Amino acid sequence: MTYARRSLRLYLANRSYVTLIPGGILVIMLAMSLVIGVAIGMATEFPLSAQIQEGMRENNGGAVYSIPGFLISLGALAVNRNFAMALAFGSTRRHFWLGTLMGFGLTSGATAASAVVLLALEKATNHWFFGVYAFDVAALGKGDYVLTFASVFVLAVLSLALGALFGTAYRAFGTKGALLTGLAAAVLVVAVTLLSASNKEIVGSWLGALGVWAAVVVAAIAAAISIAGSYAANRLARL
Amino acid sequence: MTSHPPAGTPSGIVLEHVTKRFGRTEVLTDISAVLPPGRIYGLLGANGVGKTTLMSLVCNHTFRSGGTVLIDGEDPAENPVVLGRTCFIREDQPYNDAFKVRDVLSAVSWFYPDWDAALAERLADRFHLPHRTTCKKLSRGQRSALAIVISLASRAAYTFLDEPYLGLDPSARGIFYDELLLAYSEHPRTIVMSTHLIDEAAGLLEEVLVLHEGRIVLRADADEARTSAFVARGLDSAVTALVGHREVLSERRLGSILSVTVRGARTADDESRARAANIALEAASLQELVAAIGIGGIGGVDTESFTTQRTSR
Missing domain, CATH: 3.30.70 (Alpha-Beta Plaits)
Structure with missing residues (x-):
């Protein structure tokens, strides 16, 4: 663990970048939701009508859509920016990967904690005083703190792991390798979708059994595949 | 067949029939050598003969195509204990773009238990390294100076220097030679240095290995080589x-x-x-x-x- 911790410290060297910015993005998403709420309110009434509030609660997926872009790039950068330094300073590829993965866990935890804090504020302020729903939404489990934390955490891990997968594929196999990895991922997604569509009843019963946790479990499986892929590629990564 | 010392004993670097190919091009061919510990080795040869590749193979930065590499009797590949004794800053070493010089020096200290912070500070001052400048903005000479600071202050048992003087002016090169000898005498270690400024560095080298077309064509004591x-x-x-x-x-x-x-x-x-x-x-x-x-x-x-x-x- 000592060896992996060295790479973890390397990952955390720019601490605000890897722990605060993801939360900051959620705050920006909240600000945008508030602006949209104000615009709707100015055209209708304050507080927002029950119908509009319900519509926001069901359809506002900003908390889900806003996170992946930054975290995918963070994952790809993390495995590329620090890799050459870690190796130069005597790290193994395995410990560099482990340390970086631990860092991903911290980033994901910080992001999920930010979402939970913002959810708590949202509830405490009666949805920002005029009925705006940004975190108490269907996509995050309608105000369930555990589900909100788990959803954001797994989504963050998946995004970081996807970025790391492409980043390490680039390190190991070059541009063509990264491109092929992207194609393979796309083929996998299409294949799973087609298989699910042709076995609707079976897949439906599995997902039904998981209930509100279905999306979290599916994302966790995808994250596990990405992590395994990045580990395999990392063993072959070169300077 | 070479008999290997017990794993973990400081026994230097052993290369047996090491080969490296990039595609169809064989960069290193059947390299065999034993480098006992505690000496300063010069890795000499023209551009493109495989000096950096050889050091990369030893430190497992690059994968060998064949042969055996041992450091202190153990294969360094994914071996945290053995690799932890190495420090290899490449001539074109990439750093995290966002890192300033002071960030890099902090980061190195996490990796080397024997990191000599006072030496790093003194060397950085002597080379006039700007602590608050990001690595990507450093000049060629400043990048070399940073590599020297890291390499010497790491006190790594196996320190690899890849063309360490590039871009350094004569006075800075003088500082490097002085500090290398001082660091080596205070904390003996194995140093492998590739260099083109051979006559200038000749006084430092105890043994030279000359590479030509991917092979070691001369391996001799530095004084012996001169005669x-x-x-x-x-x-x-x-x-x-x-x-x-x-x-x-x-x-x-x-x-x-x-x-x-x-x-x-x-x-x-x-x-x-x-x-x-x-x-x-x-x-x-x-x-x-x-x-x-x-x-x-x-x-x-x-x-x-x-x-x-x-x-x-």
């Missing part, structure tokens, strides 16, 4: 007569003047014949020897005794 060839300069016919059938490593002509680098030590007879024929005789410098090897190329190789077969006059 392994001499230069004769004079009229073509006189020089040709003096050299006789001895092996010529390289030759240069300017009109009727011929300058040849000849393998072997000059004899008293050579001296008297040279005086009589107005031929200048002098010991070949390491630089001249390496340049001669680079110019001439070498065929069959015996890495231990430098008994390569070459065209004789």
Whole structure:
């Protein structure tokens, strides 16, 4: 663990970048939701009508859509920016990967904690005083703190792991390798979708059994595949 | 077959039949050598002969295509204990773009338990390294200075220096040579340094390995290497007569003047014949020897005794 911790410290060297910015993005998403709420309110009434509030609660997926872009790039950068330094300073590829993965866990935890804090504020302020729903939404489990934390955490891990997968594929196999990895991922997604569509009843019963946790479990499986892929590629990564 | 010491014992670096191919190009061919610990080795040779690749293989930055590499009796590949004793800053070492010099120096200290912060500070001051400048904005010389600071202050048991003086002005190079010797005398370690400024660094080197076309073609004690060839300069016919059938490593002509680098030590007879024929005789410098090897190329190789077969006059 000592060896992996060295790479973890390397990952955390720019601490605000890897722990605060993801939360900051959620705050920006909240600000945008508030602006949209104000615009709707100015055209209708304050507080927002029950119908509009319900519509926001069901359809506002900003908390889900806003996170992946930054975290995918963070994952790809993390495995590329620090890799050459870690190796130069005597790290193994395995410990560099482990340390970086631990860092991903911290980033994901910080992001999920930010979402939970913002959810708590949202509830405490009666949805920002005029009925705006940004975190108490269907996509995050309608105000369930555990589900909100788990959803954001797994989504963050998946995004970081996807970025790391492409980043390490680039390190190991070059541009063509990264491109092929992207194609393979796309083929996998299409294949799973087609298989699910042709076995609707079976897949439906599995997902039904998981209930509100279905999306979290599916994302966790995808994250596990990405992590395994990045580990395999990392063993072959070169300077 | 080499008998290996028990794993973990400081026993230096062992290379056995190490080969590296990039696609169809063989960059390193059947490299075998034993580098006992606690010495300063010069890795010499022309551009592209595989010096950096060889150091990369030893440190597992690059994967070997064949052969065995051992450090202290253990394979360094994914071996955290062994790799933890190495420090290899490449000549074109990439750093995190967002890192400033001070960030890099902090980061290195996490990796080396024996990191000498005071030495790093002193060296950074002597090289006038700007602590608050991001690494991507450093000049070539400043990047070299940073690599030197990291390498020496790491106190890594196996320190690899890849063309460490690039971009450094003469006074900065002087500082480097002084500090390298000081660090080495205070904390003995194994240092492998690739360099083109051979004569300038010659005083530091205890042993040299000369690479040519992916093979070690000369492995000798630095002083011994300097007496392994001499230069004769004079009229073509006189020089040709003096050299006789001895092996010529390289030759240069300017009109009727011929300058040849000849393998072997000059004899008293050579001296008297040279005086009589107005031929200048002098010991070949390491630089001249390496340049001669680079110019001439070498065929069959015996890495231990430098008994390569070459065209004789």
